[in-house]
Amino acid sequence: WIAHIRTWTYIANRSDWLVDAPSWQEKARAIEDHLSDALHDRITQRFVDRRSAFLVKQLSSSRELLASVSRAGEVKVEGHPVGRLDGFRFVPDAVPNTEASKTLLAAANRVLRGEIEARVSELAAAPDDEFALDPEGKLLWRGGVVGRLIAGESALDPQIEVFAGHSLDSPLRETIRRRLASFWGMEKRRCLAPLVRLRHAEFDGAARGLVYQLCEALGVLPASAVAAQCAGLSGKDRKLLAKHGVRLGTETVYLDGMLKRDAMASAALLWSIHSKQEVPKLPGGVAAPRDRAISGDAYRAIGYRVLGPRILRVDKVEGLAVVARRLARQGTFGVTPELLSLASASRHDLASMLADLGYRAIHEESGTTFHARPAKKRFAATDRPRADSPFAKLAALTFAR
Numbered sequence: 001w002i003a004h005i006r007t008w009t010y011i012a013n014r015s016d017w018l019v020d021a022p023s024w025q026e027k028a029r030a031i032e033d034h035l036s037d038a039l040h041d042r043i044t045q046r047f048v049d050r051r052s053a054f055l056v057k058q059l060s061s062s063r064e065l066l067a068s069v070s071r072a073g074e075v076k077v078e079g080h081p082v083g084r085l086d087g088f089r090f091v092p093d094a095v096p097n098t099e100a101s102k103t104l105l106a107a108a109n110r111v112l113r114g115e116i117e118a119r120v121s122e123l124a125a126a127p128d129d130e131f132a133l134d135p136e137g138k139l140l141w142r143g144g145v146v147g148r149l150i151a152g153e154s155a156l157d158p159q160i161e162v163f164a165g166h167s168l169d170s171p172l173r174e175t176i177r178r179r180l181a182s183f184w185g186m187e188k189r190r191c192l193a194p195l196v197r198l199r200h201a202e203f204d205g206a207a208r209g210l211v212y213q214l215c216e217a218l219g220v221l222p223a224s225a226v227a228a229q230c231a232g233l234s235g236k237d238r239k240l241l242a243k244h245g246v247r248l249g250t251e252t253v254y255l256d257g258m259l260k261r262d263a264m265a266s267a268a269l270l271w272s273i274h275s276k277q278e279v280p281k282l283p284g285g286v287a288a289p290r291d292r293a294i295s296g297d298a299y300r301a302i303g304y305r306v307l308g309p310r311i312l313r314v315d316k317v318e319g320l321a322v323v324a325r326r327l328a329r330q331g332t333f334g335v336t337p338e339l340l341s342l343a344s345a346s347r348h349d350l351a352s353m354l355a356d357l358g359y360r361a362i363h364e365e366s367g368t369t370f371h372a373r374p375a376k377k378r379f380a381a382t383d384r385p386r387a388d389s390p391f392a393k394l395a396a397l398t399f400a401r
Helices: 002-012 021-060 098-125 170-191 193-200 205-216 223-231 235-243 261-275 296-301 314-328 337-343 347-356 392-396
Strands: 067-069 074-077 080-086 089-092 131-133 138-141 144-154 157-162 220-222 246-248 252-255 287-289 304-307 310-313 359-364 367-372
Touching: 002 021, 080 098, 080 144, 098 170, 131 170, 138 170, 144 170, 144 261, 157 170, 157 261, 170 193, 170 261, 193 205, 193 252, 193 261, 205 220, 205 223, 205 235, 205 246, 205 252, 220 223, 220 296, 223 252, 235 246, 252 314, 261 296, 296 304, 304 314, 304 347, 310 314, 310 347, 314 337, 314 367, 337 347, 347 359, 347 367
Parallel strands: none
Antiparallel strands: 067 074, 074 080, 080 089, 131 138, 138 144, 144 157, 220 252, 246 252, 287 310, 304 310, 359 367
């Protein structure tokens, strides 16, 4: 058939022999391409069938099959490529029929046990620089995916899930899990050093409760959520917290070391894993237009606050709030270059941002001015914590006089 169509292709390319030669050339070329593809598929199938027949014969014999696995993970049995190892999972070559696939899998499983056990031993002894954590939370060893981080009891404490095939029994899985956990612990201490140090520091009373909540929230909390703990801090507590980088702002309580780029990226990943949502994309600077696809909780986890149509890093929010309060003490105030600079926003956006900080805008022909709304009620002894707070049980306690 291919010889015949090539004859027609030759004829079609003689424009003086045919009417509408270009149309015939296109048809002949399409038929030739189709036949070439069919021939390639037939040859591939014949190779697969022969390889499967050969392996079936070898599997039925009592002699040991010769197998090899390259460092890149290519698996060969008796010199025939049968698939590859992706981490510790065997991925057989794609084949057209199910029986051939089963044959390849049986052949590979017969010889891969020893190889995988050897690889597990190598992984257990491998240095940390052979491992990596990708932006989606997958754990890699020598470039292959061997596990991932999954939600644990808190955002800061994800669990390790091992990616394993049928050849891994429970002891081998546990060996891999322990080594991945060790690597993750090192990675956490590197990328989230300020938070890890704070978590293991010694605090008492209200400071201890504040630190617990701050670590659970990956280093950033609305000041209103921890008003009770902040109100109970002693001067000594405040000095010790400041020493560890905790900033007690009027708008946000945050750990300043978590506002660095690497720490933000790690916080974004951990928040995503714990909340089972997409990893929030880090803004390019201290301020940016708000992405409506990203929630306020996600922004807070990476150190930003939503103000009107924009987001602003929490330390800059504190600076903006300080200047606005200073101006408000003098009464009604207007837009100033200092406010615009701190907000990194236009005059129009600034009005919405200040509104979220508790200021009301008055638009007149002469311009826009602002004045403070009545202050919100501060925390009192009769206020109750949220039902999901670890301190909620304290509200039910009664004390004998």
